[in-house]
Amino acid sequence: MKNNLLILLCAFCLIASGGCKKKSGFDPSTKTQNDFIGNWRGVITAFKNNQYLKQNGLVVIYPDAGGNTLSGILFAKETSVFRIFQYTSGTIYFKVECNDPENPKCQNWSLSGYAVFLDETTLDLRISGNECGDYGDEYISWSGSMASVQVPADSIRYFSFAKTGNNWTYETLLNNGTVCQLQRNIGANPSDYYFTGTVIQTCAWGGLSKALKWSVTPDRYTINHDSTLTLHPVTFAIDAKPGVVYTSILNLDTTTVTLLDTNTLINTVAGDFLCDRYRYTEPVSTDAGKIYRSSLFWISKKFGVIKQEVANPVDTADIRTQVLTAKNF
16 A cells, blocks of 8 residues: 555656656747847867867857848858748757859859757857868768857957048048058948948048048948948858959959958057958959059958058059048047
8 A cells, every 4th residue: 555655656746746857947048039139158179070179169140231131141160141031939050152153163052051049148159061171071060058258349350430420530641652641531331331421531532522432241241332422232241261352243344353362460650460461352443454453451350441452553642552640440
């Protein structure tokens, strides 16, 4: 009788306790899409070609223009940008962009993934699919736990220099030897990541002020119309790979951007800056016909363009160099 009573008590315990498993009380499906916005740091691991891979990573997730969708950047051994295409029951699903799309070894690219909350402050991050590599060696599967961390809004990791009221002053050397001053001012932020303002100069370029039109997201910096009056947008991407030539075609004209090196220290009277160096080529019409002008840009993710050098100025009033001399932030 005592044995039967003991069995009944144990059975009741199992039923009442849900199999003797304690529930944590945390339900990841209660998390909204906006709860993913922020900075997340952790270790991601994978196993590929009989090797155990381990990397420290920082994930930055931010709203796209309009705020209805999200994008993200994974800073690890390489920098990757991903676009979130679906949110369902507490889980975000995303596709990782290929940053070397014309490389034959990247034609099987298919990286995608998802993230879900493990608890109130930790994400479970998964990325899998084909990356760049010889056929048969592309597939990889990354996973890791990413903890919420505080990162300054003007981080040096991603483009963050565009704010209403910011201005930059440059000493500009023209091809004819003239030294003049150029000032860029952001006057308005009419929509998400879009900034307008003026470019004021003393270089006698047929007017004292020109329009400034920039698009600056955490992963892209696009000059829509710069001080040289070129009509060809130039885009600098946070996930650009050194040595890869990125081509854009607008109105049948081709421009290229190539990341040459990163974390180069540039000394100016405005301060010392760690910059990424890019080569930019653009078609320019001259009396002798159309030629391609080549420029070098040194860009700080936190402070913007620090220096520019033009390798082949097209006329006497063209820019030879621009160097930052002052900023107000």
